[in-house]
Amino acid sequence: MDIIFHHPTFDTEYWLNRLQQALPQARVRQWKQGDQQPADYALVWHPPVEMLSGRKGLKGVFALGAGVDAILSKLQAHPDMLPDGVPLFRLEDTGMGLQMQEYAVSQVLHWFRRFDDYQRQKQQGQWQPLEDYRREDFTIGILGAGVLGGKVAESLVAWGFPVRCWSRSKKDLPGVQSFAGGEALPDFLHGTRVLINLLPNTPQTVGIINRELLGQLAKEAYVINLARGVHLVEADLLAALDSGQLKGAMLDVFSKEPLPENSPLWAHPGVAITPHVAAVTRPDEAIAYIAKTITQLENGESVSGEVSLQHGY
Numbered sequence: 001m002d003i004i005f006h007h008p009t010f011d012t013e014y015w016l017n018r019l020q021q022a023l024p025q026a027r028v029r030q031w032k033q034g035d036q037q038p039a040d041y042a043l044v045w046h047p048p049v050e051m052l053s054g055r056k057g058l059k060g061v062f063a064l065g066a067g068v069d070a071i072l073s074k075l076q077a078h079p080d081m082l083p084d085g086v087p088l089f090r091l092e093d094t095g096m097g098l099q100m101q102e103y104a105v106s107q108v109l110h111w112f113r114r115f116d117d118y119q120r121q122k123q124q125g126q127w128q129p130l131e132d133y134r135r136e137d138f139t140i141g142i143l144g145a146g147v148l149g150g151k152v153a154e155s156l157v158a159w160g161f162p163v164r165c166w167s168r169s170k171k172d173l174p175g176v177q178s179f180a181g182g183e184a185l186p187d188f189l190h191g192t193r194v195l196i197n198l199l200p201n202t203p204q205t206v207g208i209i210n211r212e213l214l215g216q217l218a219k220e221a222y223v224i225n226l227a228r229g230v231h232l233v234e235a236d237l238l239a240a241l242d243s244g245q246l247k248g249a250m251l252d253v254f255s256k257e258p259l260p261e262n263s264p265l266w267a268h269p270g271v272a273i274t275p276h277v278a279a280v281t282r283p284d285e286a287i288a289y290i291a292k293t294i295t296q297l298e299n300g301e302s303v304s305g306e307v308s309l310q311h312g313y
């Protein structure tokens with residue numbers, strides 16, 4: 001079995017060695033320009049079109065992250081990039097769930113305990129205990145209840161917050177109120193105090209966090225965007241912060257990355273920023289998942305993690 005690997009920034013040597021250890025029967029190599037030698041599986045992130053297009057004998061492609069929007073948009077421009085019938089897999093959790101939990105829980109608690117207000121007071125040398133927020137007024141609404149949204153919901157339920165989620169299909173997550181489909185979105189938004197975005201980037205979700213949506217949240221709401229920058233209309237977010245409809249935003253992802261120097265988001269006091277680090281691919285966990293999935297595929301067993309090309313995630 002032959003496996004080709006391409007990632008623009010990962011430590012390729014490390015990945016090749018670890019993959020080889022996990023799949024001793026395989027021949028694992030870094031794909032290089034011009035390499036048209038046979039391959040059974042390709043492991044990729046931002047793959048050059050020629051790495052995959054026209055490749056015969058390919059049995060599966062693994063995206064080395066959770067979101068497949070970049071690879072699918074390339075596929076749209078080059079429909080022959082993924083040979084017909086070859087499944088595309090993505091990383092399901094592989095350590096990203098815990099990272100998303102850490103990020104979301106720490107930020108929700110930061111706002112819930114009013115550390116943003118106390119930080120402002122500190123800058124003015126003000127010693128002034130504030131009224132506590134009540135959990136029942138701090139409903140968390142999670143857009144997207146998939147692998148990562150589900151994990152984040154679980155961790156916030158454990159902290160005693162009222163938690164609700166919104167997805168295409170109805171969910172049965174312990175302690176979480178589930179809303180499904182476009183018609184349920186207004187009910188999901190009504191009363192949501194902290195909105196956490198974990199949707200995939202698809203034509204249906206681009207620009208979803210806009211003026212209309214933000215206006216339906218509870219007064220002085222907060223937004224955490226952990227998914228993709230294109231979900232959020234940045235000008236609408238700034239307007240909602242300035243009007244007082246929103247009290248704060250924590251953004252990990254942006255419509256343009258790196259966030260341009262002249263973006264007004266940098267200077268806005270209500271916006272906190274991290275540079276797309278909410279959850280990164282953990283090599284050892286990702287390799288264990290890929291090796292297990294390849295073994296299952298080779299044995300003709302059913303696997304999880306296949307991307308629906310029809311739904312775009």
Ligand SMILES: NC(=O)C1=CN([C@@H]2O[C@H](COP(=O)(O)OP(=O)(O)OC[C@H]3O[C@@H](n4cnc5c(N)ncnc54)[C@H](OP(=O)(O)O)[C@@H]3O)[C@@H](O)[C@H]2O)C=CC1
Nearest residue numbers: 066067144145146147148167168169200204226227278279
């Ligand atoms: N900032 C970062 O560092 C990282 C960001 N990400 C982003 O997080 C995203 C989510 O990852 P993951 O949880 O693994 O993805 P999943 O595919 O497991 O979950 C996606 C969820 O979104 C729901 N959904 C999709 N389309 C719609 C729609 N039109 N209306 C309502 N709900 C919809 C799905 O509904 P249903 O369950 O019914 O299908 C599902 O619940 C990734 O696509 C990626 O962009 C991922 C990793 C790191």
Ligand SMILES: O=C(O)C(=O)CO
Nearest residue numbers: 065066067279280281
């Ligand atoms: O895996 C993903 O989709 C990411 O955004 C990694 O940062």
